[in-house]
Amino acid sequence: MSPVLALILKRIGIGVVLILAISALLFLGVEALPGDFAQNFLGQAATPEAVANIRRELGLDQPVMLRYLDWLGGVVIGDFGESWANGSSVSEQLGKRLANTLFLAAVAAVFAVPISVGLGVLAVFYRNRLPDRIINILSLAAISMPEFFVGYLFIFFFALQFGIGDGPPIIPDPRASVWENVQLVFLPAMTLVVVVIAHMMRMTRAAILNIMESAYVETAELKGLSMLRIIWKHAAPNAVAPIINVVALNLAYLVVGVVVVEVIFAYPGMGQYFVDAVTVRDIPVVQACGIVFAAVYIILNMLADVGAILANPRLRHPK
The missing domain is CATH 1.20.5 (Single alpha-helices involved in coiled-coils or other helix-helix interfaces)
Incomplete structure (x- = not known):
């Protein structure tokens, strides 16, 4: 083997x-x-x-x-029993709620991953200069703000001031287009983006900077290669493994850590379902949500480990 x-x-x-x-x-x-x-x-x-x-x-x-x-x-076998509170099938309700949560997490990931990786590369390119300092200050500010605070800020500025997202509870419509559904979940998705983008950006920057200290990067600099070419062609590919890990960790958070965001925006996802079940002590629902959250977190981290293994040339081509 x-x-x-x-x-x-x-x-x-x-x-x-x-x-x-x-x-x-x-x-x-x-x-x-x-x-x-x-x-x-x-x-x-x-x-x-x-x-x-x-x-x-x-x-x-x-x-x-x-x-x-x-x-x-x-x-x-996918059978979580029946809800003690209303006698409905937990698996059926869980499937609908999980689909809503995954859609919200996917929308947030589509924006968060490329922006955070791009900002991380940009911070490395302008290391110790004004753009790098601005990006670091903004990322520290974003990390310092909990998601409920960011959510309420977005509600105040976007919903109350500009009328964006001030309608009834958001329910993605399978008959509508993808863009229409994205507009429906704009506020909760952007809240999640702000929460996770700073951590991903800082870890991307740290991973690339660690590679930049390598001897072969110094050799590339001595050959006269531009900094952008060194980062893009030499440093970034070798920083793939840690970047994959941090992206997977934050994607897992997007799915597992949406409880507060869903409650704030009355979003009919797993988090709202879990909180409602805890309120009425509906044990089958609490257990089902807990095991699904845990499984998603473990599976995403396992995929990140597999991706890091496949990205390692020393493992792909053993001597």
């Missing part, structure tokens, strides 16, 4: 083990939360008999390990 294939299979195996471990921690952690769904659901009418009946209907009278294995078996 080739070293590249062995490393890729090892990363995939580690990812599968992590997802299984997180599923166990998630299930047991939710089980350990104080309170009881049956008691909260019945309210003042919660007699011991009524509570016992609901617990029996929901299977809460079964041992924890048996319920975990039953839940995990359903997760493997």
